[in-house]
Amino acid sequence: MERGDVDKLIELYAGRIYRYSFRLTSNESDAEDVVQQTFLIAHQRIDQLRDPESAFGWLCAIARSCFLKTTRRNRPVAASTMELNVDEVAENADHPDWIEEEQLGNALARLNDEHRLVLAMYYFEQLSYQEIADRLQLKIGTVMSRLARAKSKLRQLLVPIDMSESIEESKTNQ
């Protein structure tokens, strides 16, 4: 592809890359910065993109890199986002009927960067566990474990009800 094609990429993917960046950064201005940086780099490296069908994944990879750079440069790790001890997590909120997207969005924003990244790669980029492991240079087991912890943390942030209630409730219904 050539530099002129970047305009097409912007037309097609700016919105989707913004969504991805917003969920990664949890902040409108940071998200826009990541998006602009992404397309700036895409403009410079467009000749490396040989297969147009992989354009979206390629842009996501650049956005991810921009996000990671920003994160490492700017963000101290807040106490509230420290690694989660799974044993202390109250499992819950597995029933989404009442969960507002805004509420879930806020909960996502409160996760640490590591957890948000793996969730974004899984749910937004639709990458498999193996693909995430390859991209982040992690073992597949680590990816699975990180994803499980991220979801567990999300549930904890959404509602403090013990998962056992869900199970007991299911038993009663049967």
Place this chain on the structure above:
Amino acid sequence: MNHSQIPNQIRELMDVCSSQQMLADDANMEPLRDWMNENPAGMDLWQRLRDFDATIEKTFVTVEIPSGLSDRIRDRIRSATQDNNNHDTDNQERGKSVDRINPAYAMDEELDRQLAAFELEKQPSLISKPSPVQQDESIEKKVDSSNPLVAAPQMFSKKKFSKKKIQKWSIGLVTALSLALIGYGVMHWLGIFDSNVNRLADGHPSDVEAIAWVRNIPAHWNRDLESAPTTDYPTSNDLTVDPVAWQPFETKYDPDAIVYDYTPSGQENTYLFVLNVADKGDLRTSLPTSPRYEASNYSVGQSHDENNHLYVLVVMGNANTYRKRVKPSIGIVYNDSKGSSWVDVSPQMLGVLGDIDNWLNARHPR
């Protein structure tokens, strides 16, 4: 059962086991299968976790895009390019070596690592095949590396520009050009370029990801419904509207798939995609009365029948518009509040929905 009685491993497996197929087939899920055999209530919990997955997924794609985003990106690229050009000119005027790398473009390890997967995925290219000269260079390097005194890489080598090599290059170049011209002539004669390259050159919608889709979407809708190749007529019983036309919806998942236009006169566009795919997840045989997914400008519901037909109803508009198109279920009682349990994250189902999204985006750009 107390929460603490569920082993950590099982809790993690429940979260990562994303589909029925994975649950049934994946060797890594064996402990989870065993645990569920002993704890039947676990299946319900597992299903509800999948509902949670669907909600997270939906949250990721429902982010409002700030207006003027594309323009600001273009402005920034223009501005960066301008800065770069000015920088070049200044340096040239000063007679200094030119640093062409804008800090924003700086190569770094992180970026290279993230893009490494795409490097590996690249198709083998004739361009990247080593030329005779490159092969010669590698031989030179091999020889050089054996001598510690000349092991350092040489940026310029007189050998590289010897007459013999220039001659080799020229012959290679002429041969390659001749072959390319002959190849182009043959392909042009066969009409291979007609629908691909020319459409893009004509300014056809430039969806890079969906180029194949754009070029395959016929403009013409066939109003002769009887001529539609699907003999099992779509689930009209589920809908409050009637089909008015159809056209092929060619996809790699089903090259013979079709899409029906159900748009009532003067109202929101309504389409029913009919594909033959075996992957039915836990879809029901009637279209859901509420959409299972809402994108920024359309709503979707799916059903599947025993003949492996997948029906995807797409209504341009929100959930209320969707509901107006679907008749309330009669005689079928199920808890629609757990509707998102339809979500099957198998690659095939996601691929189908992705193709439909491309098709819709080409017709109704967001």
